[in-house]
Amino acid sequence: MILSWLQRRRREKILATPFPSEWVPYLDKNIAHYRYLTDAEKARLRDDLRIFVAEKSWEGCGGLTMTDEMKVTIAAQAMLLVLGLAHNYFDRVLSILVYPGAYRAVTPDSSTGHLEPQDSSDRLGEAHYRGPVILAWSEVLEEGKHPERGHNLVYHEFSHQLDMLDGIVNGTPPLESAGEQQRWHDVMTREYDALIRASEHHHATLLDKYGTTNEAEFFAVATECFFDKPTQMEHRHPQLYALLREYYKQDPASRVARKF
Ligand SMILES: [Zn+2]
CATH class of the missing domain: 1.10.472.150 (Glucose-regulated metallo-peptidase M90, N-terminal domain)
Incomplete structure (x- = not known):
């Protein structure tokens, strides 16, 4: 830059x-x-x-x-x-x-x-x-x-800004490699579809059902969960957690588990 x-x-x-x-x-x-x-x-x-x-x-x-x-x-x-x-x-x-x-x-x-x-x-x-x-x-x-409530407006809105960096609001921010793009597409599609299915069947979900609105909102909602409820997310959505860990280059789950 x-x-x-x-x-x-x-x-x-x-x-x-x-x-x-x-x-x-x-x-x-x-x-x-x-x-x-x-x-x-x-x-x-x-x-x-x-x-x-x-x-x-x-x-x-x-x-x-x-x-x-x-x-x-x-x-x-x-x-x-x-x-x-x-x-x-x-x-x-x-x-x-x-x-x-x-x-x-x-x-x-x-x-x-x-x-x-x-x-x-x-x-x-x-x-x-x-x-x-x-x-x-x-x-x-x-x-x-x-954070235990799982909502964060600042993470949400600024993750939209990350999404917009490539000029398209589609739940995919600029990524580093073709491999990461493929993983992003596969994992996000699977998780997004699963949230829609759970929502249709009125099942309780860790991810906020607002994420079913579209792919951009799904990325924002997943980001909130990643930082706010990392331990539960790593446990219940390990692939989504790993994908966001790779993207954000942070590991909130191991961070909050660290002894002080
Ligand atoms: Zn939003």
């Missing part, structure tokens, strides 16, 4: 200062997964999230005033997702819009240009192609603290 000298210098300048000590409790309190990281992983995450916080435009919506706690909590989870990958801080995502809680989706009115609420139901988050990520803060905070 080619960085402009200006961007490189800005990043070096950010990292030349010590990590803000008042941000540490946000990581300890709000990101349950943080405690499972090694010291080296924690150091990388802290560096990555500082750059992410600095480079995004943060907008509070629906009366919300952005705080450092919100920025750090969101940035930490976005950067945790790609901790094992070479990345450029989701450089296509220029802004993060944050609502206090569930919100009504808005679209620009074609005649006036004003943002008009849509008729659709309340939303918790969205990821737009080469556009903003929109998040409900109440969800982000609860889910970071309680």
